Amino acid sequence: xxxxxxxxxxxxxxxxxxxxxxxxxxxxxxxxxxxxxxxxxxxxxxxxxxxxxxxxxxxxxxxxxxxxxxxxxxxxxxxxxxxxxxxxxxxxxxxxxxxxxxxxxxxxxxxxxx
Numbered sequence: 001x002x003x004x005x006x007x008x009x010x011x012x013x014x015x016x017x018x019x020x021x022x023x024x025x026x027x028x029x030x031x032x033x034x035x036x037x038x039x040x041x042x043x044x045x046x047x048x049x050x051x052x053x054x055x056x057x058x059x060x061x062x063x064x065x066x067x068x069x070x071x072x073x074x075x076x077x078x079x080x081x082x083x084x085x086x087x088x089x090x091x092x093x094x095x096x097x098x099x100x101x102x103x104x105x106x107x108x109x110x111x112x113x114x
Contacts, residue, residue, distance in 0.1 A: 028097045030077040
C-alpha cells in the first residue's frame with residue numbers, strides 16, 4: 001500500500017485550519033460520530049451561521065464531507081481525503097470528545113435532526 005505524502009503548503013494549510021480550537025474539536029467529534037449543524041450549535045453555544053462557516057472551511061479543504069438526510073445535512077470526517085492520515089495522526093493525540101455528545105443526549109438534543 002502506497003502511503004501518500006502531503007505537500008508542505010497543503011499540510012500547513014490543514015494545520016492552520018485545525019489551529020482553531022472550535023474546528024479542531026469539531027473534527028475530533030466527527031472522528032467517531034456524524035453530526036449536523038444544530039448539534040454543533042448546542043455543543044459550542046454558537047450561532048448557526050458561525051458553525052456553518054467553520055464547517056464550510058473544513059469542507060472546502062476536504063477534511064469533512066456532507067450528506068443530505070431529508071432536510072438535514074449531516075457532516076462526517078472525510079476518510080478518503082489525502083489529508084486524512086495527517087488529520088488522523090493528529091487526532092490520535094487529542095482527548096476524546098464523546099462526552100459532549102453524551103451531554104446532548106442527556107438534554108434530549110442529540111436526535112434533534114432525525
